[in-house]
Amino acid sequence: MIATIGFILVIAAAAAQVVSLFRKGDKKESLSPWLMAAAAAAFLGVMLSRSVKIGFIALTSTYESLLFYSAFIMILDIVYRFQKKIHYSRIIGFGATIAALVLAAIASSPLLPKEALPPIPALRSLWLVIHVALSFVGEAFFVISFVASLAFLFTKDEKKKIDFDRITYTAVAVGYPIFTAGALIFGAIWAEQAWGRWWSWDPKETWAFITWLVYTLYLHVRLIMKKKNAAPSWIAVVGFLCTVFTFFGVNYLLPGLHSYG
């Protein structure tokens, strides 16, 4: 019920932003941040209630991961909306809201099991919680970089290109260390504790490694190329598609040690 209210609030936030996109001028739309804050609070509230019910931090199922990921994208979207260090673009704010909406929609799908089940022994680890939480926080920044890089690729305005490039770079620069810590460092520590092997080249691990390589590539290409060059933006797009495949594709197409998550 609360998750459904959250989902409706995200739809309302997206709708408010659609209206603002057609308005002229640079004035920021002021309703959607509050709607998103309420939606994120609803999603995190659902996670909290499930945590109490199962006696463990509820971040071990696909449903819970989707709620967390969606909530964090919205929190980031709000932070981006109110910060003053980098240029605010309504289209990027809207793109991030749509990403949060898509994840919330998948979470709401009747095809996805939603029963709050306590975790199996391998998942009863705080290392796992840190690993999953930081991975999604890192990936939430990659959502912003994805939307900004798409905006870069579609615009012809040179000034906007510089702004979008800077947003992409800032999002990757913040998301990369968090993703590195979550997906690789804490993932390896948990794997060593749970399975006795810190790296198994299991499909999920390999795709997390590929994602990390792509963003490493982005940072190095960005270092040697001019800011108006499209190559870094294309790499940021590929990087985000890798995160999507790591989350959904590997879970449903490539069985392995992470088949439950």
Added chain:
Amino acid sequence: MREFWKKLKSIKLAIALIVILATGSLLATLIPQGKASEEYFKLYPKLVAELVVQTGLNRFFSSILFLVPALLFFINLGACALDRLVRELRKKNKRRHGPDILHVGLLLLIVGGIVSFSGRQEGMVRLAAGESVALPNGEILHLIKFSDERYEDGRPKDWTSLVNLEKDGALLKENVEIRVNKPLRIGAITIYQNSYSAALAVAVSAPDGSVTTLARGESFEAEGVRIFFMTTEKKPGVETGEAQAVLRVQGGGLDGAVRVDSQGILVGRYAVATTQVLSTGLQAVSDPGYPFVLVSLILIGLGTALTFAQKLNDTLKEEKA
């Protein structure tokens, strides 16, 4: 020579190697890894299967397709890290060591990976309560109890092996728990709760309430009764599930092969029935590469965080200026 060094440490080479490693890794996830050669001929057309097996794509991460670019990446990263470190050290101020720490961490991670790959050893042992196993360091691991905890819906909650560690008859550690996600570390060896299994046993209950549990091949003798647990077999007419024990019995009014299940029979004054005995599956691992990996992960974490913090600091200063 200078030109060679310049090429060796170039970011362009790093970029090319990252692309090769990422593409190869992607291909490796699309092809099942580590199967027997004939499996690929069943999965793919002959030409494709031949290509997969001959190039080593079926065991990509230990093939030259991965190891050569990884080695080149290691050299490139080493050269780049050294060059960068020297440049930073020459600076009088505004030194930025975040990327250096990150690069050294990555180099150490590769070293750790190689040590792990070449020196990792593992072994499995199954123990029932009361059984022991000798560890490579001379210590004896004695299983006191194994418990299989379940949630109300029957899903597994926790598997715990309660053990004692002994050496030369002296007790070193008492009642130590080994659980999933909580391994026992003894020097260079780590012992993990890996699995468990349930085996059919025979419980012989005496009138005084004492119970003797027989594993397959064990026997019981008292008051002219001899019970030998020969083997197990499926119950006739039952396709799955319950098995029964085949015993050789002498005395107590019976003589010869006797079949017994969980319902039990009486042999003289003794009640004999099958029971389940849980055995724990413990995995002992020695990984000399893991300490390197752990240090490297800390360096990578520190390096990325420091790089970000320094970059943010520089940006803020630039904006202020």
